[in-house]
Amino acid sequence: MVNPGWDLYKSEIExxxxxxxxxxxxVMRLMATKYSWNKTKRIDKRKREDDKDSEVFVNGLQIHPTKIARSSYRNGFLTEYSRRGPSPSTPEGHVVATPTSAGIRIFYSNFLPWIRFTRLFQPSEDDDNSPSSELALNSSRNGKAVARGMNFELMQHLSTLIPWTKLQHRLNMHSSSRTSAALSILMPEKEPGQHDILSTALxxxxxxxxxxxxxxxxxxxNNLTSRNSEGFYEAIERNDKLVLKILSDTGWDDLExxxxxxxxREPTAESITEKLFAAAVRQHNFDIVQNMLRSGMNPNGLIENLIVESEETFCTPLQYIAATDESAHAIKLFTSHNADVNFSVNNDGKNALYYAIITENETSIRILLAHGATVTQECVRSATAFRPDDIKDFRLIENIIDIYFDQDVARERDYTNTLKLAVMRNNVSIVERFLAKGADLNGLLRSYFPSWLSEHQTTLLGYATNIGNIEIVRLLLHVSVRKDPSLLRPPYISPLAIAAGKGFIDICELLLSSGADNRAADEGENTLLxxxxxxxxxxxxxxxxxxxxxxxREPRETQPCPSALMIAVQxxxxxxxxxxISSNARLNDVFDMEPGSILAAAVEVGDEAIINNLISVGARWIGLGVSRICNLQTAIFLQNNGFLSELVDHSGPKLLAAAISAQDDGLAWFLLHNNAHQQRKKPTLVEETPLLAALQVNNVGFVLALLERGAQVTDDALTEAVKDNVDLLPTLLAGFTGSAPTAVSAAVLNASRIGLDLLREANVALKGVP
Known part of the structure; x- marks a missing residue:
C-alpha cells in the first residue's frame, strides 16, 4: 500500500x-470498534472522483478501478486463433497434464418421481415381501447379462440424444465418457458414480x-426419443423396436x-405404460397389447398417429388399427375390452370407421359396421371419393351412404359440403345415389378460384361447373339452385359466371336453356362478357x-373496371x-386505370387494323394515360391524326424512355425529333428518364444526343455510368453540379477507383443519403 496512512493499521489487519x-x-466491525472506522462522504467522494492509487494488479500492472472489469475481460478472453491453434511444444522430459474439473455435485431428492419408481425393480432390503421385490427378482428371463447387441443399440441411442460435436473416430465406436456425460445430462443418479459405472458396463x-x-x-x-437424421416415421419405428426388444429380453412383457x-400409481409408471402400449400397437405386438388390456390398460388412450392419410397428430389405438392390414383380430380384441368405436379426438366425427375408409381397408369397414360404428358426416364425405373401379366391393360404399341417410331420416340436412369431394372426383355414381335419396343440395360452399385469384361462395352446381364435368352439371341442374339469386351478393359467384370465365360454351348453353333466372350473373364484380x-x-x-x-356497364363519368371491348383490344x-363494335359497344368511355381509354389501349398494343376500325366507327378519346407507343407506324398514325403532339406535351419523356428501353431506335429517333425529350412537368420519383434508359441499354448515340439537347444529368444516371459505362462518366459530369451520394456509393461498392477519382475531380458533393 503506497499511502503512508495505512502503515498504522497494516499489522493489525494482517x-x-x-x-x-x-x-x-x-475485520471491518473490529476496526470500526477499535479505531472508529466509518464510511464518510469524503471517503465515498474520493473513491468515486479522485485518481487514487489502485490496489488491483493484472499481469503485474496496477490498474485503475474504472478499467478493472474491462482489463479482466480482455485478459480472460480467448481468441478463435488461440483456441484452434496448436499447443506450444513441450520441452523434452516434461509432462503437461490438465487437472480434472471438480465439477458440480448434485444431490437428488428421494421423492423425485423417477427415484420413487426405481423402487419397483430395485427395492430396499426392507421390501423383500412386496410386489415390487418380486418384480425385481424376476426382471430377467435367464438371469444373465443382456445380449451384446442390446448394449450397443442402447449406447447408439444415447449418443444421438445429445447434439455432440462429431469426433473423428472409427465407425460404430462409442465413447464411455460421452455415454456417462449423456446419462448425467439426461437422468438423475441415486448415488455418486452410478453413471460412470453404467457407461463402462455398456x-x-x-x-x-x-x-x-x-x-x-x-x-x-420423459419422451426422450432420438430423431437423429432420420425421418419422423423411421425414428419412431426404431424407438418402438428398441423399447419392445429390451422389454422382451428382460421379461417385462408378461402378464405378471x-x-x-x-x-x-406413480406418474412415471403411467407415462411408461402409455409409451409401451403405443409402441406395441404400432408394432402390432398384440401379445403385449392383450396383456396390457387384461391388466387394466385404457383402450381409448391416445397414441402418436403414423397414418400417412390422416392429418391428426394423435389417435386412439382402435383408430390406428383400423387403418392397418392386421385389423381383423385387433379390432375384436379392442372391442372386447370396451374400446369406443365412435370415439374421435376432437369430436369431429373422425372415428375408427373414418380411418378405415380413408385407407381403403374393407375388412375394417365391415367389422366396425358390424360393431355398430356410427357413420358420421366425415365418414360419408370420405366415402364419396370412391368410384366403382377404385375399390373391390363398391357395395360397401353404397351401404355407408344408405346407413348415413337412415340415421338422418328424421331431420333435414344440407348435403352440399358432403358431396363436394364426389363432384371434385367426377364421381357420377355417388352423385346419382345422393339424388336418389332426395338429398338437399341447395347450400353454399366456399371454393378458391385461381382464375380470379380469390375465394368465392357458390352452389354445388357452380362447383361442378368449375370442374367442367357436363354430366354432373346436367344431374345438378334442377336440384342445386338458389331460390332467389338476386339476393346473393359478392363473394357469391353464379354457375353461369363460372362457365363464362372458364370458356365452357357447352355448359353455358345448358345453363341458359334450363330456364333459370341468370340476370344476377351479370351483376357481379364483372359482367359475363x-x-x-x-x-x-x-x-x-x-x-x-x-x-x-x-x-x-351502366354509363358513368369514369368506369372502375376495363370493359369487354377494352379487354379485347388489349x-x-x-x-x-x-x-x-357491331353490337354497339361504347367507344369513348373513360377508365380509372391506365391507359385510360379504349383508343389508348389500341395505341399501346399497336394493332393498325384495330386502331383503324375504332377510329372509323367514332373512337376519338385517347386521353393522356398512354405509357408507351407500340411502334413507329403507330406513332406516324397518331401524328397524322393529330394525337401525337398532345401526348408528347403530357408525357413525352415517359414515351421516349419506353421506346429507348424497348430498343426501338426508329421510334425513339422519331419521338426525339418531335421534342419528346423536353420535360414539361416535374417527373415522379419512380419515373424513368430517357437519359437513364439510354444508359441502361448502353445506347451511346442516344446518350450523346440527349446531352446535346440539354438533358438533365441525375444521380441515378451517374450511378448507372459508374456501374456499367465509366467511359461516359466524364461527359456526364461536364455539366453536373450538386451531390451524388448514390453514384459515390456505387463506385465504392464496385471498387471503381477510376469512378471515384472522376467524381472527386468534378467536385461532386458527397453529402446526402444514397
Missing amino acids: RLYIHENKTRAE STSRAGSQECLSVVLYLIS HLKILLSA ERAVPKNNLALCQLLINHGFKID KRLVDIVNLL
Whole structure:
C-alpha cells in the first residue's frame, strides 16, 4: 500500500486476516470498534472522483478501478486463433497434464418421481415381501447379462440424444465418457458414480438387464426419443423396436410384470405404460397389447398417429388399427375390452370407421359396421371419393351412404359440403345415389378460384361447373339452385359466371336453356362478357350477346373496371373487337386505370387494323394515360391524326424512355425529333428518364444526343455510368453540379477507383443519403 496512512493499521489487519482468519465483515466491525472506522462522504467522494492509487494488479500492472472489469475481460478472453491453434511444444522430459474439473455435485431428492419408481425393480432390503421385490427378482428371463447387441443399440441411442460435436473416430465406436456425460445430462443418479459405472458396463457389453431396462424406461417416460437424421416415421419405428426388444429380453412383457407396472400409481409408471402400449400397437405386438388390456390398460388412450392419410397428430389405438392390414383380430380384441368405436379426438366425427375408409381397408369397414360404428358426416364425405373401379366391393360404399341417410331420416340436412369431394372426383355414381335419396343440395360452399385469384361462395352446381364435368352439371341442374339469386351478393359467384370465365360454351348453353333466372350473373364484380372475352371464344361471346347480356356497364363519368371491348383490344382479339363494335359497344368511355381509354389501349398494343376500325366507327378519346407507343407506324398514325403532339406535351419523356428501353431506335429517333425529350412537368420519383434508359441499354448515340439537347444529368444516371459505362462518366459530369451520394456509393461498392477519382475531380458533393 503506497499511502503512508495505512502503515498504522497494516499489522493489525494482517493479524486479523491471516492469523485469525477473520472475514472482511468481521475485520471491518473490529476496526470500526477499535479505531472508529466509518464510511464518510469524503471517503465515498474520493473513491468515486479522485485518481487514487489502485490496489488491483493484472499481469503485474496496477490498474485503475474504472478499467478493472474491462482489463479482466480482455485478459480472460480467448481468441478463435488461440483456441484452434496448436499447443506450444513441450520441452523434452516434461509432462503437461490438465487437472480434472471438480465439477458440480448434485444431490437428488428421494421423492423425485423417477427415484420413487426405481423402487419397483430395485427395492430396499426392507421390501423383500412386496410386489415390487418380486418384480425385481424376476426382471430377467435367464438371469444373465443382456445380449451384446442390446448394449450397443442402447449406447447408439444415447449418443444421438445429445447434439455432440462429431469426433473423428472409427465407425460404430462409442465413447464411455460421452455415454456417462449423456446419462448425467439426461437422468438423475441415486448415488455418486452410478453413471460412470453404467457407461463402462455398456461400452464393454457387460451391462445387465436391470441397468438397460432402467435407462430405457427413464428415456421413454420423459419422451426422450432420438430423431437423429432420420425421418419422423423411421425414428419412431426404431424407438418402438428398441423399447419392445429390451422389454422382451428382460421379461417385462408378461402378464405378471405388466399388472404390477399398471397397478403403480406413480406418474412415471403411467407415462411408461402409455409409451409401451403405443409402441406395441404400432408394432402390432398384440401379445403385449392383450396383456396390457387384461391388466387394466385404457383402450381409448391416445397414441402418436403414423397414418400417412390422416392429418391428426394423435389417435386412439382402435383408430390406428383400423387403418392397418392386421385389423381383423385387433379390432375384436379392442372391442372386447370396451374400446369406443365412435370415439374421435376432437369430436369431429373422425372415428375408427373414418380411418378405415380413408385407407381403403374393407375388412375394417365391415367389422366396425358390424360393431355398430356410427357413420358420421366425415365418414360419408370420405366415402364419396370412391368410384366403382377404385375399390373391390363398391357395395360397401353404397351401404355407408344408405346407413348415413337412415340415421338422418328424421331431420333435414344440407348435403352440399358432403358431396363436394364426389363432384371434385367426377364421381357420377355417388352423385346419382345422393339424388336418389332426395338429398338437399341447395347450400353454399366456399371454393378458391385461381382464375380470379380469390375465394368465392357458390352452389354445388357452380362447383361442378368449375370442374367442367357436363354430366354432373346436367344431374345438378334442377336440384342445386338458389331460390332467389338476386339476393346473393359478392363473394357469391353464379354457375353461369363460372362457365363464362372458364370458356365452357357447352355448359353455358345448358345453363341458359334450363330456364333459370341468370340476370344476377351479370351483376357481379364483372359482367359475363368481361369474364368470357379473355378466353378468345367468339361463339361464346356471340351466345351471351344473343341472350341479351350486358355489352357495357351502366354509363358513368369514369368506369372502375376495363370493359369487354377494352379487354379485347388489349389482347388483340380482332374478331371479338369487331363483334363488340357491331353490337354497339361504347367507344369513348373513360377508365380509372391506365391507359385510360379504349383508343389508348389500341395505341399501346399497336394493332393498325384495330386502331383503324375504332377510329372509323367514332373512337376519338385517347386521353393522356398512354405509357408507351407500340411502334413507329403507330406513332406516324397518331401524328397524322393529330394525337401525337398532345401526348408528347403530357408525357413525352415517359414515351421516349419506353421506346429507348424497348430498343426501338426508329421510334425513339422519331419521338426525339418531335421534342419528346423536353420535360414539361416535374417527373415522379419512380419515373424513368430517357437519359437513364439510354444508359441502361448502353445506347451511346442516344446518350450523346440527349446531352446535346440539354438533358438533365441525375444521380441515378451517374450511378448507372459508374456501374456499367465509366467511359461516359466524364461527359456526364461536364455539366453536373450538386451531390451524388448514390453514384459515390456505387463506385465504392464496385471498387471503381477510376469512378471515384472522376467524381472527386468534378467536385461532386458527397453529402446526402444514397
